[in-house]
Structures are given as C-alpha cells and as structure tokens.
Amino acid sequence: MLDIQQTLIDDEAGPSWLADFQTANNNLWSSQNWPTRKTESWKYTSLKAIETGGYRPRSAINSGSDQAQANGAVSGSVIESVIASSRIEGLETIDVVFVNGAFSPSLSSVDTLPSGVELCLFSQANSQQQADIREHLGSVAKAEQHVFVALNGGQLKDGVFVKVQKNTVVDNPVRVLWITTQQKQSLALAQRLLVVVEEGAKASIVEQFVSSEEEQNCFTHGVTELVLQDNSKLFHYRLHQEQEKTALVSGVHAKLLRSATLESFYLAFGGTIKRLDVVVDHQGQGAHCEMNGVYLPRNSQHVDFHTCIEHAVPHCTTNEVFRGIIGDSAKAVFNGRIHIHKDAQKTLAQLSNKNLLTSNKAEIDTKPELEIYADDVQCAHGATVAQLDEMSLHYLRTRGVSTEEAKVMLSFGFINALVDQVHHQAIANYLRPILANLFAQDPELMRHIA
Numbered sequence: 001m002l003d004i005q006q007t008l009i010d011d012e013a014g015p016s017w018l019a020d021f022q023t024a025n026n027n028l029w030s031s032q033n034w035p036t037r038k039t040e041s042w043k044y045t046s047l048k049a050i051e052t053g054g055y056r057p058r059s060a061i062n063s064g065s066d067q068a069q070a071n072g073a074v075s076g077s078v079i080e081s082v083i084a085s086s087r088i089e090g091l092e093t094i095d096v097v098f099v100n101g102a103f104s105p106s107l108s109s110v111d112t113l114p115s116g117v118e119l120c121l122f123s124q125a126n127s128q129q130q131a132d133i134r135e136h137l138g139s140v141a142k143a144e145q146h147v148f149v150a151l152n153g154g155q156l157k158d159g160v161f162v163k164v165q166k167n168t169v170v171d172n173p174v175r176v177l178w179i180t181t182q183q184k185q186s187l188a189l190a191q192r193l194l195v196v197v198e199e200g201a202k203a204s205i206v207e208q209f210v211s212s213e214e215e216q217n218c219f220t221h222g223v224t225e226l227v228l229q230d231n232s233k234l235f236h237y238r239l240h241q242e243q244e245k246t247a248l249v250s251g252v253h254a255k256l257l258r259s260a261t262l263e264s265f266y267l268a269f270g271g272t273i274k275r276l277d278v279v280v281d282h283q284g285q286g287a288h289c290e291m292n293g294v295y296l297p298r299n300s301q302h303v304d305f306h307t308c309i310e311h312a313v314p315h316c317t318t319n320e321v322f323r324g325i326i327g328d329s330a331k332a333v334f335n336g337r338i339h340i341h342k343d344a345q346k347t348l349a350q351l352s353n354k355n356l357l358t359s360n361k362a363e364i365d366t367k368p369e370l371e372i373y374a375d376d377v378q379c380a381h382g383a384t385v386a387q388l389d390e391m392s393l394h395y396l397r398t399r400g401v402s403t404e405e406a407k408v409m410l411s412f413g414f415i416n417a418l419v420d421q422v423h424h425q426a427i428a429n430y431l432r433p434i435l436a437n438l439f440a441q442d443p444e445l446m447r448h449i450a
Contacts, residue, residue: 002034004050008188010057014157015123017130018137025143025153032147044333044365045304049247049272055188055219057155058101078212082179083107086210086241091426093175093206094119096160100180100218101189103158107177116168116201122159122192133161136196140225141253146277148249152190152223159192164201164232173204173235173424178222180242182214191222191250197232197260204235204424211242222250228260230284235423236264241434244271244301251277256316258284265422266293266322267431270301270330278307282316282344292418293322296438297330304333309351311344318349323415326355326362334366338381342373351381356414358388411439 009029014022035042079099096119097107103121110119120129143150162174176193197203207224228234238252248271254262268274274297280289289309297303309318318338326332338349355364368381388410415435422428 005029005034007056008151010059010155010157010190012057012059012157017134018122018156021134021138022154022156025150025156028143029147029150029154032150035147041306041335044331045273045275045302047273050219050249053217053219053247054186055247056186057188061185061187078181079107079179082181082210082212083177086177086208088175088206088426088430090429091424092172094172095175095177097177098179098191100183100187101191114170114172116165117170117174117203118161118163118165119174120161122161123157125161129161132163132196133194136225136227137194138225140227140255140281141223141251141279146251148221149223149251152192152221155190156192157190159194161194162205163196164198164203166198167200168198168203169201170203173206175206175208178207178209178220179211180216180218180220180246181212183217186217186219188219188221191220193224194227195225195234196227197229197234199230199232201229202233204237206237206239206427208239209242209248211246213243216243216246219247220250222248224250224252226252226254226262228254228256228262230258230260232257233261234263236262237422237424237427238264238266238276240268240274240276242269242271244269244299246271247273249273249275251279254280254289256280256282256284256287256289259286260284261288261290263290263423264292265418266291266305268293268295268303268305270295270297270299270303270332273302273304275304276306278305279310280308280318281310281312282318283312285313285315287316289318289320291318291320292421294415294418294435295322295324295332295334296415296435297324297332298327298438299330300328301330302332306333306335308337308339309349310339310341311347311349312341313343314345314347316344316347318351320351321418322353323418324353324355324364325358325411325414326364327358329359329361331363332365334364334383335369336367336381337369337371338379340370340372340374340377340379344374345376347374347377347379349377349379353383354414355383355385356387356411357385358411412436
C-alpha cells in the first residue's frame with residue numbers, strides 16, 4: 001500500500017450497524033493498487049494532484065481551530081453567498097445541505113416531507129431504514145471494480161438515504177447541496193447518497209456541488225447509488241460548479257429493473273482534477289436510460305468522464321450524448337463504453353460525443369466504445385473534435401455580428417441543444433446564464449443568449 005493510501009484511511013468509526021461494511025471496504029482499499037498512468041482507465045488522468053495535495057480525513061486534523069473549520073465553522077456571509085448563487089429560482093426543492101462534509105440542519109428543509117418519501121442521514125436511520133440501507137448499499141457501486149469506491153466505503157460515517165415508496169409521484173425534487181470552502185489544512189471529504197425508487201414511483205434528484213470563491217483545498221471522493229425498481233422513473237441532475245482548484249473523484253452507479261427509466265443530465269466545470277465514473281446497469285427488460293452531459297474546462301483545468309452502460313437483458317434502450325468545450329490550456333477526457341451482453345437481444349443503444357476546441361493548446365482524449373456479444377441489436381457510436389466553423393462565423397459577421405459575439409453565440413449554441421432537453425425548465429433557466437457567462441466575459445456579449 002502506498003503512503004497516500006495509508007494517509008487517506010480514516011480510523012474513526014461510523015455507525016455500529018455499518019461497521020462490517022466499513023471494515024470490508026477499508027481492507028479492500030488497502031489491498032488494491034493505486035491507479036497510475038499505466039492503468040488503462042487512468043491513462044489520460046494523473047492523480048499527482050491528490051498524491052501531493054496533503055489531503056487528510058477530518059479525524060486526522062488534531063488542531064482545535066483546524067478541526068472547527070473542517071467541521072464547517074466558516075463565515076456565515078460566505079455560506080449565504082454560496083447558497084444564494086446556487087439557488088434555482090422557480091424550483092421548489094427539498095434541500096439537504098452539507099458544508100465541508102458536515103450536515104447543516106439550519107440550511108436544510110427536511111422536517112416536512114411529501115407523503116410517500118423517506119429521507120434520513122445514515123447516522124439517524126431507524127431500524128427499518130437501517131435494514132433498507134444495508135440491503136442496497138454497495139449493491140450497485142462495486143468497490144472491487146472502482147478503487148475510490150472502496151476508499152469511500154471505508155470512510156462511511158454518514159450519508160443520505162432517500163426512498164420513494166411504491167406508486168408515489170413526487171413533484172418537488174430532492175436537492176443535495178454539497179458546499180466546500182477554503183480550509184487551513186487540506187481536507188479529504190467523503191460524500192455518499194443512496195436513492196431507492198420503488199415500483200411505479202416517480203421522482204427527481206438534484207446533486208449540486210458548489211464552493212466559495214477562494215482557492216479550494218478539499219478533495220472530495222463520492223459515491224451515488226440509484227436503485228430504480230420496476231416501472232419507476234427518476235430524473236437525475238448532477239451539477240459540478242466548484243472553484244477551479246477543486247479535486248474530486250466521484251461516481252454515479254445506477255441499477256434499472258423492469259421498464260424503469262433514468263433520465264440524467266451532467267454538468268462539469270474543470271478542476272485541478274475532476275473525475276466522474278458513471279455506470280448504468282440495465283437488469284430488467286424494457287429499461288431505458290437517457291443521459292446527456294456537458295463539460296467545460298478552461299485555463300489549466302482537467303475533467304474526465306468515464307461512462308459505462310451495461311445491457312445485461314433484452315429489449316432495453318440507451319441514448320447517451322456528451323458535449324465538451326475545451327479552452328485555453330485545459331484538458332478533457334471522455335471514455336464512453338456500451339457493453340451488450342450475449343443475452344441482451346433487441347437492444348437499441350446510441351452514444352455520441354462531440355467536442356469543440358477553442359484554443360490551440362486545448363486537448364481532448366475521446367474514446368467511444370461498443371462491446372457487443374448479441375447478434376440482434378441496433379447500436380451506434382461516434383465522436384468528433386473540431387474548432388468553431390469558419391463559415392458559420394463568416395455568416396454571422398455578414399449579418400452585423402462582431403467576431404467576439406459570433407464566437408460566444410456559436411459556443412453557447414453547441415451546448416444549449418442539450419440544456420434545452422432538460423426536463424425541469426427551472427433548471428434549464430438557471431443554467432443558461434451561468435453557461436453564457438463562461439463564454440462572454442463582457443456582459444454586453446451576453447445580450448443575444450442570456
């Protein structure tokens with residue numbers, strides 16, 4: 001085991017009823033090899049920023065003042081500013097708020113829940129909720145296949161559990177807001193979310209990762225598990241809007257049973273390192289996955305999406321579209337894999353990845369993959385890498401649009417096609433000015449698109 005693996009181990013115990021789970025994951029973490037550039041799935045993403053960042057779990061920070069800050073004791077005005085900027089106008093949400101890894105009851109709104117919805121922290125679960133958590137926790141995210149899932153499981157002192165009961169339709173999304181601020185010492189944080197949508201139920205989950213404006217020195221390792229039972233439907237949004245010095249390795253792992261539908265949208269600004277693994281496992285016939293994503297690294301940021309769609313049974317469908325705009329000296333990685341098992345006949349699956357480079361120093365490594373073992377399927381995949389189209393720029397210039405305005409309009413239009421498909425209009429309205437501002441530093445340039 002490398003020194004960095006030993007440093008990241010958290011010896012502080014979690015809930016006693018999860019002790020076996022925590023111990024098993026700690027043992028697995030200690031026995032697994034640290035990913036390097038020779039590891040195929042980490043070929044284009046270096047972990048040097050984590051190796052040299054000095055990150056330690058909260059329990060290893062002994063100083064009183066540092067311990068207090070690590071537990072979220074930060075300026076109220078800073079948190080208020082972050083809360084205000086992350087608010088999605090027009091969307092009534094059930095909020096679960098964490099500040100530097102610590103649950104904040106005063107900022108959350110979980111006292112009154114809609115009928116048919118259960119929501120609790122792992123540390124506050126009653127006996128029935130503990131049984132539900134033990135049944136599903138780790139059943140979707142495989143720690144033996146994803147090394148940082150084992151790290152997360154070993155540090156599992158708390159998490160969020162959401163269950164939508166059978167045939168319940170929930171209009172208001174549950175929003176898990178993960179806030180980080182600058183720390184006196186580099187801090188490693190564990191984030192965990194478990195969602196179970198029972199048979200015939202329908203719900204929405206928003207995961208929002210935001211930070212204060214100061215340079216960040218937190219490393220977040222997170223796991224989200226989504227269990228969609230027969231005929232259920234979940235709208236899932238994952239928004240990564242952290243300050244650019246953020247370090248994050250996280251994963252979303254979903255299991256779809258018979259005729260379940262998952263519609264998801266991902267947004268990721270870049271960071272020092274930002275790695276997201278997305279795994280969707282079709283385990284019931286008639287399941288459908290609709291997945292759209294946008295990544296926008298710039299300056300010297302890095303972002304890496306690794307997606308894997310497992311089709312294990314017949315008559316399932318997937319439509320996956322990711323688009324990236326990479327600027328300055330930034331780097332992006334996209335590896336999308338669709339795996340059709342031998343029994344998954346009548347599968348319909350499509351994967352598209354399109355990228356726009358706005359600088360000669362920007363880089364994208366894209367690798368769409370199809371692995372097919374069934375002979376009666378319809379599958380397609382493709383990837384493109386391009387710069388702004390000169391003919392389109394010329395067309396706009398001849399209509400009186402300045403060169404800078406034309407570049408902003410074309411860049412925004414490239415990703416707005418996916419924003420337009422977001423199911424909740426309030427989320428789309430929230431995202432558009434944020435995205436437009438990325439391309440138009442001068443507010444005057446936003447008048448055509450905001």
